[in-house]
Amino acid sequence: RGQAKVYNDWAAQGSEYKIWDWDNCLEAFKAVEKNSRKEPNEKFKKFHGFNGLLHVEDSQNGVYEIESGLIDAAKNFGIPYNDDFNGERQNGFTAKDGRRCSLAESYLKDALKKVELHPDPKYDSLGKVVAVDVKSFAHVINIIWDEKNKKENIAIGVRYFCNGTVRESFIAPKGEVILCGGAINSPQILMLSGIGPKENLESNNIKVRKELPVGRNLLDHPGCAIVAKSTPNAIHDWSNGCEIGIIHKANVEGKIPCKDDFFNESPDIQIIAATYHDGFLDPAIELYKKKYNKFDGLIMVPLLNIPSSVGYLELNSNNPFEQPKIYFNFYERPDDLYRMISSLKLCQIGINDEFGQWCTNGKDMNDEDWEKFITSKTSSLHSCGTVKMAPESQEGVVNHRLQVYGTKNLRVVDASIFPYIPSGNTNAPTAMVAWRASRLIVEDYMRTH
Numbered sequence: 001r002g003q004a005k006v007y008n009d010w011a012a013q014g015s016e017y018k019i020w021d022w023d024n025c026l027e028a029f030k031a032v033e034k035n036s037r038k039e040p041n042e043k044f045k046k047f048h049g050f051n052g053l054l055h056v057e058d059s060q061n062g063v064y065e066i067e068s069g070l071i072d073a074a075k076n077f078g079i080p081y082n083d084d085f086n087g088e089r090q091n092g093f094t095a096k097d098g099r100r101c102s103l104a105e106s107y108l109k110d111a112l113k114k115v116e117l118h119p120d121p122k123y124d125s126l127g128k129v130v131a132v133d134v135k136s137f138a139h140v141i142n143i144i145w146d147e148k149n150k151k152e153n154i155a156i157g158v159r160y161f162c163n164g165t166v167r168e169s170f171i172a173p174k175g176e177v178i179l180c181g182g183a184i185n186s187p188q189i190l191m192l193s194g195i196g197p198k199e200n201l202e203s204n205n206i207k208v209r210k211e212l213p214v215g216r217n218l219l220d221h222p223g224c225a226i227v228a229k230s231t232p233n234a235i236h237d238w239s240n241g242c243e244i245g246i247i248h249k250a251n252v253e254g255k256i257p258c259k260d261d262f263f264n265e266s267p268d269i270q271i272i273a274a275t276y277h278d279g280f281l282d283p284a285i286e287l288y289k290k291k292y293n294k295f296d297g298l299i300m301v302p303l304l305n306i307p308s309s310v311g312y313l314e315l316n317s318n319n320p321f322e323q324p325k326i327y328f329n330f331y332e333r334p335d336d337l338y339r340m341i342s343s344l345k346l347c348q349i350g351i352n353d354e355f356g357q358w359c360t361n362g363k364d365m366n367d368e369d370w371e372k373f374i375t376s377k378t379s380s381l382h383s384c385g386t387v388k389m390a391p392e393s394q395e396g397v398v399n400h401r402l403q404v405y406g407t408k409n410l411r412v413v414d415a416s417i418f419p420y421i422p423s424g425n426t427n428a429p430t431a432m433v434a435w436r437a438s439r440l441i442v443e444d445y446m447r448t449h
C-alpha cells in the first residue's frame with residue numbers, strides 16, 4: 001500500500017478529490033482484503049479487512065536459515081522490526097512466505113463466481129449482473145465513437161481482434177466503456193482512439209479527437225539487483241514467495257544510511273531479498289548462472305519507492321500490435337541515483353559477513369562504478385501514472401471519477417490513473433482503485449438514469 005501521505009497528496013488536488021484521501025483509500029483497501037491472520041489484535045484490525053477477495057496471509061513456513069542470518073544482520077545494523085508494512089508505519093524489516101498470485105487468480109475468479117451465485121438484488125435495475133462475458137485472447141484495437149455526435153466524443157464500444165478477425169462490441173444502453181489495459185496499454189488504446197498528445201498522434205496519422213497528456217507521467221519503482229553466492233547447499237529449494245523487505249530511508253549523497261535513517265517516518269527504499277537455488281530454471285537467473293557458473297545464492301533488489309525521476313511513453317506507430325516507445329528516465333534526477341547507490345552499499349555490507357562472495361560486482365566499487373552498474377542493470381515492475389487522475393489544468397487525463405476529459409461514457413480503471421506512485425507495491429493499490437471505481441460507476445448510473 002505504501003504510506004498514507006501519497007493518497008493524501010492524491011486528495012489534495014481539489015475538494016472533489018477527497019474520495020481519494022487516506023481514510024477513504026483505507027476503507028477501500030480493507031474492503032478488498034481477505035486477511036487470514038489468526039486472532040488479529042485491535043491495531044491490526046484497524047488497518048486490515050477480512051471479508052474481501054484479495055487473499056493476504058502471513059508466513060506459514062518461516063524463512064530459510066540463510067535469511068535468518070540476513071535478519072540478524074539487519075538487527076545488528078539497528079533497523080527496527082516491523083511485522084506489518086501495511087499497518088501504521090512502513091519502516092523496518094519483515095519476512096514473508098507463500099505463493100504470490102495475480103488479481104485475476106486471487107480476485108477476479110472469485111468475484112465472477114460471486115456474481116453468478118449471488119446477484120445483488122439491490123442493483124436489479126442495472127440489468128442482469130450475471131451476464132458477465134470474459135473473452136480471453138481478445139486484443140482491443142481502439143474505442144468506437146458515436147459518429148453521429150462527432151463533437152461530443154461519445155464512446156459506444158470497442159473494436160478488438162480475436163480468433164483471426166476484427167470484431168466489434170457495443171455497450172448496453174446507459175452503459176460505459178471502462179479501459180483497464182494497465183499503465184502501458186490503456187494510454188496506447190486511448191492514443192489509438194484519438195485521445196492524446198497532438199504531435200505524436202498526428203505523426204502517426206491518427207485524427208486528434210481530444211488533446212490530452214496521455215502517456216506522460218510514467219512512474220515506477222526502479223530496482224537494481226545484486227547477487228551473492230552462498231555456501232554450497234545452504235539453500236535446498238527455490239521459493240518464489242520467500243523474501244525479506246527492508247524499508248529504509250536512503251542517503252541522497254550515496255553514503256551508507258545511518259541508524260537514525262531507519263526510523264525515519266517516510267522510508268523511501270524497499271529491499272527485496274530472495275534466495276535462489278541451482279536447480280531453479282528461471283531464464284533471468286539462468287543468465288547469471290551461465291556467466292558466473294552454477295551456485296546457490298541470494299539476490300537483493302533495492303527499489304526506489306519514492307523516485308523523483310518521471311518518464312513518458314508515446315506511440316511508435318498506429319499498429320495496435322506494436323508496443324509504444326517507453327522512456328522510463330530512471331535516475332535522470334541525481335538524488336535517485338545516489339539513493340540507489342546508498343541502498344546497494346547497505347545490501348553489500350548487510351550480507352557481507354554472511355556470504356562474502358559477490359557475483360555481480362566487486363567489493364571495491366567507487367560511485368562511478370556503481371553508476372555504470374546501476375544504469376545498465378535497472379528493471380521496473382510497478383509502472384503507473386500514464387493516464388493521470390488530476391484536474392485538466394494540472395496535466396490530468398481523467399477526473400476524480402476516472403472519466404476521460406472531453407469524452408462521454410469513457411472511464412479508465414487501472415494503475416495508469418495514479419497521479420503519484422504509491423510508496424509500496426502497486427497491486428493492492430490497483431485493487432483499491434478498482435473497488436472505489438465500482439462505487440463511482442454505480443453512483444453515476446443511479447444519478448443519471
Ligand SMILES: Cc1cc2nc3c(=O)[nH]c(=O)nc-3n(C[C@H](O)[C@H](O)[C@H](O)COP(=O)(O)OP(=O)(O)OC[C@H]3O[C@@H](n4cnc5c(N)ncnc54)[C@H](O)[C@@H]3O)c2cc1C
Nearest residue numbers: 138139140180181182183185381414415425426427428430
Ligand atoms: C514481473 C512483475 C512482478 C510484480 N510483482 C508485484 C508484487 O509482488 N506485488 C505487487 O503489489 N505488485 C507487483 N507487480 C505490479 C502489479 O502486477 C501491477 O501494479 C498491477 O498488475 C497493475 O494492474 P493493472 O490492472 O493496472 O494492469 P495489469 O495487471 O497489467 O492488467 C492489464 C491487463 O490488460 C490486458 N491488456 C493490455 N492491453 C490490452 C489490449 N489491447 N486488449 C486487451 N487486453 C489488454 C493485459 O493483458 C492485462 O491482463 C508486478 C509487476 C510485474 C510486471
